[in-house]
Amino acid sequence: MSLLAVGTVAFDDIETPAGRAEKVIGGAATYIMLAASYFLKDLQLVSVVGDDFPRETLDFMQSRGIDLSGLQIRQGEKSFYWAGRYHKNMNDRDTLDTQLNVLATFDPVLPEHYKNAEYVMLGNLTPAVQLRVLEQLQQRPKLIALDTMNFWMNVALDSLLEVLQRIDILTINDEEARQLSGELSLVKAAKKIHAMGPKYLVIKKGEHGALLFEGDNVFFAPALPLAEVIDPTGAGDTFAGGFMGYLASTGDVSFENMKRAVIYGSAMASFCVEKFSIERLKDLQTEEITNRVAQFARLVTFSA
Amino acid sequence: MSLLAVGTVAFDDIETPAGRAEKVIGGAATYIMLAASYFLKDLQLVSVVGDDFPRETLDFMQSRGIDLSGLQIRQGEKSFYWAGRYHKNMNDRDTLDTQLNVLATFDPVLPEHYKNAEYVMLGNLTPAVQLRVLEQLQQRPKLIALDTMNFWMNVALDSLLEVLQRIDILTINDEEARQLSGELSLVKAAKKIHAMGPKYLVIKKGEHGALLFEGDNVFFAPALPLAEVIDPTGAGDTFAGGFMGYLASTGDVSFENMKRAVIYGSAMASFCVEKFSIERLKDLQTEEITNRVAQFARLVTFSA
Numbered sequence: 001m002s003l004l005a006v007g008t009v010a011f012d013d014i015e016t017p018a019g020r021a022e023k024v025i026g027g028a029a030t031y032i033m034l035a036a037s038y039f040l041k042d043l044q045l046v047s048v049v050g051d052d053f054p055r056e057t058l059d060f061m062q063s064r065g066i067d068l069s070g071l072q073i074r075q076g077e078k079s080f081y082w083a084g085r086y087h088k089n090m091n092d093r094d095t096l097d098t099q100l101n102v103l104a105t106f107d108p109v110l111p112e113h114y115k116n117a118e119y120v121m122l123g124n125l126t127p128a129v130q131l132r133v134l135e136q137l138q139q140r141p142k143l144i145a146l147d148t149m150n151f152w153m154n155v156a157l158d159s160l161l162e163v164l165q166r167i168d169i170l171t172i173n174d175e176e177a178r179q180l181s182g183e184l185s186l187v188k189a190a191k192k193i194h195a196m197g198p199k200y201l202v203i204k205k206g207e208h209g210a211l212l213f214e215g216d217n218v219f220f221a222p223a224l225p226l227a228e229v230i231d232p233t234g235a236g237d238t239f240a241g242g243f244m245g246y247l248a249s250t251g252d253v254s255f256e257n258m259k260r261a262v263i264y265g266s267a268m269a270s271f272c273v274e275k276f277s278i279e280r281l282k283d284l285q286t287e288e289i290t291n292r293v294a295q296f297a298r299l300v301t302f303s304a
Numbered sequence: 305m306s307l308l309a310v311g312t313v314a315f316d317d318i319e320t321p322a323g324r325a326e327k328v329i330g331g332a333a334t335y336i337m338l339a340a341s342y343f344l345k346d347l348q349l350v351s352v353v354g355d356d357f358p359r360e361t362l363d364f365m366q367s368r369g370i371d372l373s374g375l376q377i378r379q380g381e382k383s384f385y386w387a388g389r390y391h392k393n394m395n396d397r398d399t400l401d402t403q404l405n406v407l408a409t410f411d412p413v414l415p416e417h418y419k420n421a422e423y424v425m426l427g428n429l430t431p432a433v434q435l436r437v438l439e440q441l442q443q444r445p446k447l448i449a450l451d452t453m454n455f456w457m458n459v460a461l462d463s464l465l466e467v468l469q470r471i472d473i474l475t476i477n478d479e480e481a482r483q484l485s486g487e488l489s490l491v492k493a494a495k496k497i498h499a500m501g502p503k504y505l506v507i508k509k510g511e512h513g514a515l516l517f518e519g520d521n522v523f524f525a526p527a528l529p530l531a532e533v534i535d536p537t538g539a540g541d542t543f544a545g546g547f548m549g550y551l552a553s554t555g556d557v558s559f560e561n562m563k564r565a566v567i568y569g570s571a572m573a574s575f576c577v578e579k580f581s582i583e584r585l586k587d588l589q590t591e592e593i594t595n596r597v598a599q600f601a602r603l604v605t606f607s608a
Contacts, residue, residue: 017488088488184321184392187531208512211529220603222524225515227491259606293608299524300604302563304597 001248002042004114004141005032006133007123007237008103009047009071013083014276016090018230024277025057026082028123028147031234034281035241035268036121037064038289039249044114046070046133048102050077060282069111077102090229091206110136119248121240122146122167127159134166143253145169145244146198147236150176165197168253171240173204186211187218200258202243204236212262214255221262222299224270224292231276235269238281242268267292305552306346308418308445309336310437311427311541312407313351313375317387318580320394322534328581329361330386332427332451335538337370338585339545339572340425342593343553345369348418350437352406354381364586373415381406394533395510414440423552425544426450426471431463438470447557449473449548450502451540454480469501472557475544477508490515491522504562506547508540516566518559525566526603528574528596535580539573542585546572571596 007029014021029047036043043066051073062068083097108129115138122130124147134144144167152160153176164170170193174186180196181189190201190213201213207229209222243265250257267289271280311333318325333351340347347370355377366372387401412433419442426434428451438448448471456464457480468474474497478490484500485493494505494517505517511533513526547569554561571593575584 090488184394185529185531185533187529205512208509209526218529218603219606220526220529222513222526222604225489225491225522225524227489229489256607260608263606297606297608299522300526302523302567302601303560304564304601 001040001119001251002044002117003036003040003119003121003244003248004044004046004110004117004133005029005036005121005123005241005244006046006108006130007032007121007125008080009045009049009053010080010082012081012233012277013097014231014233015085016231017086017088018228019276021231021276025054026233026277027080028125028234028237030061030278031237031272031281032121032123032241032244033061033066034064034278035238035265035272036245036248037066038268038284038286039242039245039264041065043067044070044117046108046110046114048072048074048106050079050102051075053079070109070114072102072106072109074102084233086232090232108133108136118142119244120144121244122163123237123240124149127152127156127163131159131163131166134163143168143244143247145171145240147171147240148176150179153179161196167198169200169202170198171202171204171236171243173206173236177201177203190218202262204239206232206235210239210262210266212258214258217255219255219259219262221266222296223266224295224299226270226273229273232273234278235272238272239265239269241265263293263296264289267296305344305423305555306348306421307340307344307423307425307548307552308348308350308414308421308437309333309340309425309427309545309548310350310412310434311336311425311429312384313349313353313357314384314386316385316537316581317401318535318537319389320535321390321392322532323580325535325580329358330537330581331384332429332538332541334365334582335541335576335585336425336427336545336548337365338368338582339542339569339576340549340552341368341370342572342588342590343546343549343568347371348374348421350374350412350414350418352376352378352410354383354406355379357383374413374418376406376410376413378406388537390536394536397536412437412440422446423548424448425548426467427541427544428453431456431460431467435463435467435470438467447472447548447551449475449544451475451544452480454483457483465500471502473504473506474502475506475508475540475547477510477540481505481507494522506566508543510536510539514543514566514570516562518562521559523559523563523566525570525600527570528599528603530574530577533577536577538582539576542576543569543573545569567597567600568593571600
């Protein structure tokens with residue numbers, strides 16, 4: 001199976017209570033693809049960088065099986081840059097700086113061999129860009145997931161609602177689910193969001209875990225209680241990458257398998273936060289992932 | 305097995321986004337004992353009310369098997385009164401009024417037949433009053449649980465630390481665990497709190513569930529995603545009552561059984577919030593409780 005992902009590939013400046021990291025590798029698509037690379041090899045990246053983006057990072061991504069033919073490298077331009085500072089609780093953060101750079105005029109162009117992708121992950125971007133990706137596909141993928149954020153609900157709600165009608169799974173956080181639906185109860189929010197298009201809804205609650213809704217079915221995946229969180233940046237995208245990577249690798253989109261996918265996504269996210277940037281996602285061993293999934297199972301298992 | 309509980313029996317004025325309720329029945333010990341009454345019948349209440357407290361509520365408590373011989377009824381005095389308003393998120397609340405009344409001079413006196421209680425729940429009260437209860441016991445109970453709050457950490461830390469050395473299980477919320485330990489990570493907080501005395505720690509996270517720690521063992525119980533939350537008042541105490549009631553009814557204090565007790569406590573709390581005051585805890589059917597526990601199991605169960 002193939003997984004196509006569109007999203008940012010970028011530089012981050014990050015300050016957390018555990019320290020700081022300057023001009024490190026970031027971007028939603030970077031995290032999505034790296035997390036997915038532990039589950040399957042047919043990975044199609046759609047993104048844009050400037051010529052300031054390090055060649056060795058691109059080489060590393062290719063070594064993980066990520067196809068970069070959909071990555072535009074703009075000569076004489078700069079990559080997208082984000083700077084943020086996390087609060088003491090590691091759940092909230094302030095954006096200190098955002099420089100769109102190459103992203104300001106990004107028009108995704110899909111190489112021919114991407115156009116039959118079976119699994120598609122639309123990372124957080126302008127809904128218009130997410131739509132542009134869907135328009136270029138030659139056949140309806142087996143599964144389309146979309147990530148978005150409150151910013152697009154504020155400034156581009158109409159095109160967001162348009163793209164929502166064309167996708168299968170929406171992944172957002174609890175505050176965003178409440179804003180999008182106008183409902184405080186996540187159960188009611190899920191019903192309203194289902195009516196907007198997505199059959200499945202994943203609500204990411206950070207250190208409080210994640211909820212998966214499909215009609216009246218609901219599944220809850222905890223977050224692993226960790227002694228040390230170094231950097232939460234990319235955890236949501238890593239979750240999405242692990243989730244979609246696992247689904248694509250199994251080719252099974254039943255609710256039972258989605259539950260497993262949520263656990264695999266959560267496991268990948270739990271690694272992500274253990275180091276700054278993408279460091280922890282560089283050379284995970286299969287056994288580490290399997291053990292962590294087993295830890296999630298132990299965390300919630302009780303005999304009735 | 306017998307369960308002794310000390311705590312408030314009181315009046316509440318409650319305002320939530322779902323409505324308001326005036327001068328309704330409240331109090332930590334009320335919720336603890338009612339929740340426990342679904343699991344065992346030897347229930348020993350230690351508390352104090354004024355002569356304004358309704359006789360029919362006391363009759364109802366007795367009909368649920370709650371022994372009131374440790375309840376002081378002060379003639380010519382008023383019962384403890386609390387008024388609060390919940391925020392839109394139902395997790396935060398403001399206290400609008402607190403009238404200690406009979407509680408200001410409360411000195412718990414244990415009837416002779418309470419003094420060999422096997423399970424003891426020290427509801428949220430001045431640590432000095434919690435200690436006074438322990439001092440009157442004739443033998444070390446099988447299990448002592450204690451609930452407290454940030455207020456006592458601020459104004460009575462020394463006596464709180466003293467009582468912590470004498471108990472087995474501490475139940476507090478996540479912010480309180482962080483304040484008591486000075487650690488942001490709940491894993492680190494648990495280690496520090498273990499060192500203060502309690503072998504077990506239950507961290508209540510409201511709509512985000514609850515964590516049980518024992519040494520390196522950790523168990524997570526989700527909260528049930530509910531379409532409608534009417535009134536969160538008493539949910540934590542109802543949890544504690546269900547938890548201790550289940551433990552006392554089984555007489556098994558292994559970690560495996562504590563996990564089940566956390567689920568039973570969570571199930572009872574999920575009923576509590578469905579109506580104002582103690583309404584939902586008045587006539588639950590065994591089958592409803594069993595079904596709700598099964599719902600908790602389904603919520604987190606996945607096949608690896």
